[in-house]
Amino acid sequence: MGTGSGPDPASGAAREPGERRITIADVAARAGVSKSAVSFVFNGRRGLSEGTTDRIVRAARDLGWRPSSRARALSGQRPRTAGLVLRRDAAAASSDLVGFLHGIGSALAATGAVLVVRVVATDADEREAYSAFAREAQVDVVLLAGLRVADDRPAALARLGLPFVSADSVGAPDQGERMRQAIRHLAGIGHRRIALVADGSLARSARWSTEFARESRLLGLDARVAWVSPSIPITVRDATAGLLDRAEPPTGIVYESDLLAAAGMQAALRRGLEVPDELSVIALDDGPVALVTNPALSVVRRDAEAWGRACGRLLANSGGGSPGDAFPPAELIVRGSTAPPSPSNQERSR
Secondary structure, three states: OOOOOOOOHHHOOOOOOOOOOOOHHHHHHHHOOOHHHHHHHHOOOOOOOHHHHHHHHHHHHHHOOOOOHHHHHHOOOOOOEEEEEEEHHHHHOOOOHHHHHHHHHHHHHOOOOEEEEEEEOOHHHHHHHHHHHHHOOOOOEEEEOOOEOOOOHHHHHHHHOOOEEEHHHHHHHHHHHHHHHHHHHHHHOOOOEEEEEEEOOEOHHHHHHHHHHHHHHHOOOEEEEEEEOOOOHHHHHHHHHHHHOOOOOOOEEEEOOHHHHHHHHHHHHHOOOOOOOOOEEEEOOOOHHHHHOOOOOEEEEOOHHHHHHHHHHHHHOOOOOOOOOOOOOOEEEOOOOOOOOOHHHHHHHO
16 A cells, blocks of 8 residues: 555645645634644534634635644544435425534534435435445444434434434424423413414424423413424314314414424415414424515524534534534514404403
């Protein structure tokens, strides 16, 4: 095996003959930090502020510099690879996906690690993707997104010897706050009968339901829950219709996502109900769909990119350590789909 001393292609962009090689000193100068700070970031160690870390990563990217794989090997480090398997139907239903993936990528890039994504159509395809990860030593750690009720994937990954990070666990503290903000918004503008429409196949839905019931009880609200399958839009419309057909229907509905909320608004319109005059609708995430509905959706927005960065930091350490900085607080954005209940609905709510 040869032991040539030519430049490691992973340590910088391609250069013309005679062109000066970009070094860690150039990155440090560009970012206005010391060489040790650059080394600190690209060795996956924490302690610098997020702003400084981002500045160093941007400087390295702008200059086309990456840490030498040989140098990382000599220091006991090696580029890590994280794996993510996405179900096609779940990916299509996620408004947060782009920001989430960008956050993961930026956190991994700071340590020289990479993300391998596989998009699959069926349970069997997903199982095979994980088996290939292990069989071919493609990844060091797996990110599990969207844990399901009675999910067998954690046990399967344990059998394969693959460590994993649960994206839902990393994002769990944020979920309760988003639900509370949505309920308090509806209660604050006068709604007394509310409902939640959520994906019944996901493990996190139990947390949604628990927080929904707890907060509604504290505020003295009449609350109902309807479970749906987001991959089958008619279930969302049917669930919404069932709620609206009750003798005392909700005057405000919380939907788990903007896509579910859009389908729910269609069901209301088919019954001749005006949003928000006769029904208020709010979603627990904010994506492109929220801005193209008529009226635009009120939402509780989470920072999907910050969520991805937290997951990425854990992935870079093969699931160990801390996700790092706390998430930015969820943000209530009031648009056109929520308003005080109509006088007739208010009278019936008393």
